[in-house]
Amino acid sequence: MRELTLWTLPNNGYDTVPALREHLSDFHREHAGIRASVWVRTPRTLWERLLTAAKEGTSGPDLVQIPSHWTSTLARLGVLADLGELDPGLDLGRWPASMRAQCRLDGTPHVYSLPWWAEARVLYYRRDALKAAGCAPEDLAAWEGFTEVCRRAAKRALSSCGLQHPVANPNPRESVSLADVAPCVWSRGGDLFAADGTRSLFQRERAERGIADYFKLLASGAMPLKGESGLAPLDLFEGACALQFSGRRPPPVPRAGPRRASALRARGRIGAVPFPAGDGATILSAWNLGVLRNTPAPREAYALARWLSSGSPASAYARAIGAFPAAEGPAVMGDEDPDLRGVFEAAFARARMIPNLSVLGSLERVFDRSMERQVREVARRRWSPETLREELIHAASEVDYILSFHAA
Missing domain, CATH: 3.40.190.10 (Periplasmic binding protein-like II)
Structure with missing residues (x-):
């Protein structure tokens, strides 16, 4: 054997x-x-x-x-x-x-x-929460509309629909990854790395704006870092949020049994739209x-x-x-x-993919460490676009050194 x-x-x-x-x-x-x-x-x-x-x-x-x-x-x-x-x-x-x-x-x-x-990430929404917030799925077509829906849901829909947060955190590790911010970067017309893989681009203005878009969800409290128990926060499919980014299908509805009726009702409350990037790129x-x-x-x-x-x-x-x-x-x-x-x-x-560069694994570790520091700033309520800008500049210097060393 x-x-x-x-x-x-x-x-x-x-x-x-x-x-x-x-x-x-x-x-x-x-x-x-x-x-x-x-x-x-x-x-x-x-x-x-x-x-x-x-x-x-x-x-x-x-x-x-x-x-x-x-x-x-x-x-x-x-x-x-x-x-x-x-x-x-x-x-x-x-x-x-x-x-x-x-x-x-x-x-x-x-x-x-x-x-x-x-x-491939899409944006799920609770139909009842959008209705309570006075919004429609069409309002989720662009990032600005999405953030406005989050704001209105926080004011009008959380208590009436029994929800905890406007938008669920797709990352269970109390962190932010390349995959989390990449579609936001692309929606702003930025990129993570040059097409030839020789230098970083995530510190450039458009990319920085996209990453800031994501962090503003955390800093504002619209997207939680932790759940009420201190563990990973509950999500839309668990009945805790009005919106959620996810690349997966909803949990299946049982074919029979006592939970089928309630699962069907819960599934009927959920809709989905493309990622709010204007052109739907994700x-x-x-x-x-x-x-x-x-x-x-x-x-x-x-x-x-x-x-x-x-x-x-x-x-x-x-x-x-x-x-x-x-x-x-x-x-x-x-x-x-x-x-x-x-x-x-x-x-x-x-959809686009994170590039399969020959040193990407190492570059991702650098980026992850930078994002962890920014998450700590959010937790301490000290995060700002300025701290993010400084962090990205430092991370880009380290990334560019790795890329230049590899090219040599």
């Missing part, structure tokens, strides 16, 4: 491990000589442990789930195996071109990861699977990666966590909710 270890991110909270174990039962039946165990890592601990395993030659997982934009960095550092060597006939044709580019070491044809599942986030270069079982690990990322297994797992299989996207929704499917189809069509 060949034992494999899969490191995964917390794809659906506390249910991540039991859900994946159940999902893998079909793989175990089809591959009687392989058994896979699942371990959950946060993005930070995943990054740190992968780098430690690469530097010190210590044992790590056989297969790992990563944000797609880490592929180039981990490939360049020698963490991931070249999948073309394991499968010379490997064809990425079933995945969209944008996702195929994030499977490779930047600037090369070599493939180091396979797309598993994806999200972020497409994909999660990929990579085989570790130093695994003693590369072919078995690759067999698991192929199974998880292909056809029915990929669709079944994505549906279970409310996401989308990377290959099919919103098409898997069929006719179950035509309006919501249309919103997600528009989101996938217009």
Whole structure:
């Protein structure tokens, strides 16, 4: 019996491990000589442990789930195996071109990861909350309209609808990530990095305005950092907020049982519109699977990666966590909710991805540290656009040094 270890991110909270174990039962039946165990890592601990395993030659997982934009960095550092060597006939044709580019070491044809599942952020709203606030879905077409809806919801809709905050925090880690601010940056006409990957752009005026837009939600209290218990705040689907950015589908309605009627009523109160960026541009986030270069079982690990990322297994797992299989996207929704499917189809069509630069993983760590400092300023009620501007300038200097060092 060949034992494999899969490191995964917390794809659906506390249910991540039991859900994946159940999902893998079909793989175990089809591959009687392989058994896979699942371990959950946060993005930070995943990054740190992968780098430690690469530097010190210590044992790590056989297969790992990563944000797609880490592929180039981990490939360049020698963490991931070249999948073309394991499968010379490997064809990425079933995945969209944008996702195929994030499977490779930047600037090369070599493939180091396979797309598993994806999200494209849209804006959900509570119909009753918008009505109580005297607003309509059309008011959410642009960022200024969205913030006005937040303001009016705080005044008119929270108490009447039993809500805690105007807008839910999409980040459960009391932090702000590249993925959180990227669509705001793009909606202001800015960008994070130059197209050729040689310098940072997030400190430029347009990008800075977009990042400030997001932080103003936190600083004003429209978006909470913590819930009332001090833990991760509740969201729109849990009945706590009027609005929410999310790349996933709503929780499924039970087919039968005592909760079906109430779940149907709750689902009927929820609508969705494109990200409030004028043209609807949003972020497409994909999660990929990579085989570790130093695994003693590369072919078995690759067999698991192929199974998880292909056809029915990929669709079944994505549906279970409310996401989308990377290959099919919103098409898997069929006719179950035509309006919501249309919103997600528009989101996938217009979405952009964080670039798969060969040092992006390192750059993301720099950006994350800067955002953590700004979040602390919000918590201390000392945040301002000026403190953000200074922080972004310092972060850009560090990022540009890393980029120049790599170019040299």
